[in-house]
Structures are given as structure tokens and as C-alpha cells.
Amino acid sequence: MSSDAAIRCRGLGKAYQLYARRTDQIKQMLFGSFHRFYLEYWVLRGVDLEMQRGESVGIIGRNGAGKTTLLRLLCGITQPTCGEIDVAGRIAPILALGAAFDWEMTGRQNVLIGSAVLGLRRSEILRRMPSIAEFAAIGPFIDQPVRLYSAGMRSRLAFAICAHAEADILIVDEALAVGDAAFRGKCLAFMESFRRRGTLIIVTHDMGQIKTLCDRVIWVDDGGIRASGGVAEVLRLYDDATEAEEDDGIRFCFDAAARAALSQAAANRRRTKWRSG
């Protein structure tokens, strides 16, 4: 095992607890050791992965495959249900669009809090403030409450904060989807330069971005890693699968029996389609 791993996961799994009633949650808390009051929905199961320092990895997969949960686990926002995660270094995540902004605060105040969350000192933040404002390029709106921002402006500010955090690991989850071409170009240039000093993890449905930025692709499917390896190879597999597989809701079922029944039905449907066609 290399000693230069930035992230290492072993047997990682995350099950969300689904409660039928609100009171079940309290019962679980009080009497959890005697009886289980919830249904488990395994979003991720048995994930082993290792990312080297300086590597840039793209994560692809369908909606609900577990990509975002994987990122949330890596960031430490939620705890894994089983398995281990080792993270060496400071993470800057650009998760949902606009991320954790307080909508009543001005952009500048949000920069202060957002950067403090990422572990920066106040003096450092204040020193970088002009540069952050310049990167976000939202003009005088930086002194306006975030609730007045458009989605694109929020994502600009979020990216600007993370770009100035001097992180060792940068995690970008679909953050550029709402940015315009000019801003996207700026971000891509930043990520390109970041690749040389840190570990980059990108989640996106934009295969072009993956081709330009990543050394390696991990394909997450149905809560596990379906394929991992070189960009061209995995993307080809992924494209083939997208063409072959139906866009049904089977993967969202949390009952194993129901899931089996549904996929059986889907298989039957495919068979009849094939016969009639």
C-alpha cells in the first residue's frame, strides 16, 4: 500500500434509517438496543477505494447511485454505517449548488463563515477577500444578502471560497452546471492548475469535463463501484450501459424482495418487447 494516499476507504457502507413514524425515531433512540424500529436503505455498500495524492478522479453514475452520499462521507458530513475512511489533508467541498449560505447574510459575511468552516483564520480570510471577490466576479452584489443572488451567482461565490481555501483535496459536485461559459472556463482553468498540487474529485454528468480533467474514473452504480480505471475505458462501458439499461425506478426500492420483483418484471417486459419487435 502506498504511503501517499490522500483518501482511503475500506468496506465503506452507508444505510439511511427510514422511519414510518416520527415517534419510531424516539423509540429507536431509547430502546434501540432491544428492537429495530426502522427500515434500512443502503445507499452505499462495500466500497473500497484509494486515491493518491495529486490524482484527479471523476465519479460518474446515474441519479441515486450514491455519488453524493459517497462525497458526503468523504467530507465527514455524515458518518459511515460500516467501514473505515482515512482522509489525509484538508478538504474543500463544493457540494450542492450555492452550498451552505446563510441567505440573510451578505456575500462577504458568508465568505467569512464559509472560509472559517474550511479552517481558515480570520486574518487569512480578510487578506484573501479581494481575490475571492475578484474570482467570483459578482461586482457590488458581494455586499448584498445572498437571497438576492441568482443560482449562478451563488455557485460563483461558493467556488471562489473553495478555490481560496488552500485545500489539499478539492471536491466538486456538479457545481458548474449553472455557471456560464466564461465562469466555467475560469473554474476549469483553476481545477487544471489545482491538479498539479492537490487531489481533485469531480462528480459530473458532463463527460467532456471528465475527459479534460481526470486521470481516472470511478463509476458508481447501485451503491457500489461498478467500474474503475482509465477514462476512455470506463466511459465506454458507461455509455454502453446507458444505452442498454432502461431508466426505471428499480434502484430506488429499499425492499430487497420488491426490488427483485421489479427487476424480474422489467426483464419480462424487455423479453416481450424483443419478441414483438
Added chain:
Amino acid sequence: MSGPFNRWDQAKASTRFPDGLDQTYDGLAKGGVAATGSRRRHVGQFRAGGRAIRRGRRALAPLSVGWRHRELILAVLRRELADRFSGSALGWVWAVVGPLITLAIYTMTLTKAMQLPAASAHGSTSSYALSTFVGLIVFGLFAELCCRAPLLMHEHAWFLKTSIFPSETLAWTAVLRALSYAGISFGVLLVFELALDGLPPLSILLLPFFLVPLVLFLLGMVWFLAAIGAFTRDISYLMITFVPLVMFATPVFYRVTDLPDALRVLAYANPLGTAIEIARAAMLDGVWPPTIACFGFLVLSLAVCRGGHAVFERYKGILVDVI
């Protein structure tokens, strides 16, 4: 933590990173309801040392949380105070006028409309007012945190769900915010004392020693209530009925000495009662507060702080999933 990654830990320990977000989640999820996974994050931290060091570190965990995230705590605190004081036109004025009005009304009712308790009645109206003010300040701290703590996680749900915001710091921010309001009231109290009774007794210098266990107690309480409150909103409804009851069970409007002997023990068993009496002794009477009560208060505060933090840490992993 010994394990297959030990060698790796040592390799990492020699790298220096700016501190701030460095965290060591040593088997933090251990014992959680459904969380048996572990998460470790180590950035430039030496983790050598024997069991004694580790145990010592665990005992200090509630405090080291505050120190490690001091920049973040101050940033959030600064913003909350700014919100309170610059959001309204007369921000600072309200903070001063609020406690003054409360004090005036309580003093008027209790000295004019109702019969004063025997021991309190010996003094003048002004000394009764001051003694009540001390009680109100300490109780106000408790009441604000009691009502706010169960909702603390819900209040910041968006932050906790979408960023790597360390939820354990919220208790610190809440306590510091409440302390700053109390600080304003304390300033008003000092002015009054100077005006009515002249210079306060020297024993007022002991006040910081009283403040430390009080802060520990409040921190533990907030951690505990925040963790439980995240699961159910009932706790916050419960607090609405609970807090006014505690107000009368606590010697806020009377002195412990007003009580019959049998009940005094009970009043001292109430940590708030002890806290208020210690504060009165130090600030107004200029006498040494009852030693046993002080010692008991300290021990209890440490236990509450440690216990509250342990409960919070235990459920921290799944808090984000339930709010």
C-alpha cells in the same frame, strides 16, 4: 489507535498543514445507534503517547473542541451578535433596557404588592433589587439556552447538511452569545451597584472562578439538549413549560436563607441555585460562598459538561441524517 494504518499515521505526522480543521475522530461513532463505521482524519497530529495521555485528552475533549475551532466559533458568534445588534435600529439600547424593565417590574411587584421573604426583607429595597438582578442574570442565561438548545441543530440544519460545518461548535457559539447578553446586563448591574451601594466588595474578583463551572455546566446542558432536540421537537415544547417552573424553584426572587433548613439543601442541590448564591456572595455580600456548595457545583459542572459532550458525540454521526 493502533491498526494497520499506524505506519501511515506516522508518515503523515511529519507533514505540516495549517490547523483549523484538523480533527481526530477516534472511533467517534463507536456505540452510536447504527453507526459502527469509523472515520479518521489526521492532519499533522502526533498521536503517539500512552493510554494516560489519551484518557486525559478525552477528558478535555469538550474544551479542545472549542479551542480547535475557535476561529469558526468566533466568526459565527460575530455574525450572530451583529445580527442582533445591527439588525435592529436600537440594538444596544434594547439589550440594556430589556433587563432594566424586567428588574423594575419584578422589584415593584415583589416589594410593594407582595410580602417580602423574611431574610430579604431585612435589607433595603435597593439591595433586594440588586440581589434579584443577580438572580435574573444567571437565570436568564439558563433560560435562553434551555429554550434555544433543542432547536439549535434545526436552526443550522442547512449548514450541517451541505457543508463540513462541525456541529459540536454550535454549543460554544450559543453559550458565548448568551454570555455576551449577560455581560451587558452585568455591566448595568455594576453601574447600579456603584450608584446605590458604592464600590462592590473585593470578592467580586472571584467572579471568573465562578464563571468557569457555570460555562461548563451550560455547555454540557446545551450539548445534551441539542442532541436530544434534534430527534424530537417535543423537547423544545417541554422547555416552554419547564423553564418558568424552574424559575420559582430557584432562588431568583428570594435568598436561600429565606428557606427553612430542610429546603435549603434542596436549593443548593439545584445547580442554578448554587450558582446564583455564589454570585451574590461574591458580588454583593463580599463573603466567601459556602465551600461545600462551591465544590459540589464544580464537580457537577464537570460531570454535566463531560456527559453532555459524550451524549452529543455519540449521536453526532446520525444527527445530520435526522434533522
